[in-house]
Amino acid sequence: MTFPQHADETPPHECVEPVEDMLGDSVLEVGGPTAHDLSEPLLHLDHNEWxxxxxRAAPKVLFTFGREDDLDRDAVKRLVASLSRLLEPGEALASTAAGDLEFVSSVPFGGTYVLDHLWRRLRIDKIVGQVGQPRRGRRRDMSVFSLVANRALAPSSKLAAADWVTHDVHVDGLPATDDNACYRAMDWLHEVSDDLEKRVFDEVAMIGLIWPRRE
Structure with a gap:
């Protein structure tokens, strides 16, 4: 099939239909030489210009994907992934999600994920559970961890830390917290600071002795 030299002109006697399931309104499905010949349609990425x-607005062909029956779908996926990097993560997800799905929200997780694993690798979660009154258990451990994570990733006051945990970030095991929980955690830290600091120091020093050094 031969196309005219000007990309913004549709080939004569062609049947042009938009393909809505690929890249929205920007992909045209171009049929064969006549309006009745759609056996081997071509796909074009186009942009409407006045x-x-x-x-009137006329489509300007930006890229030709080739015949639909010979479409390189992996190349299309790579193109979509490249274009998605220009968007915010939430926008990219919303633009590629199925029509029956609605994007609600997203929050960062990477920073707290790394700190949580480091927290456990240093056994600080175990130490926190052993110091003071053990009946508070996991909830107290996560409240203390959330304050430490907030100080490391987004330093703020205790009041702001509670809002940060609840709305701005994902802390695994602590979907939400409040001001009172943060104040209780701080009061508990003041009560056990000497014992807690000594245990954490001993644990970290021991791990430093047994971890192999990398050249």
């Missing part, structure tokens, strides 16, 4: 001569 044509002052014709007095």
């Amino acid at each position: 044509d002052p001569v014709k007095g």
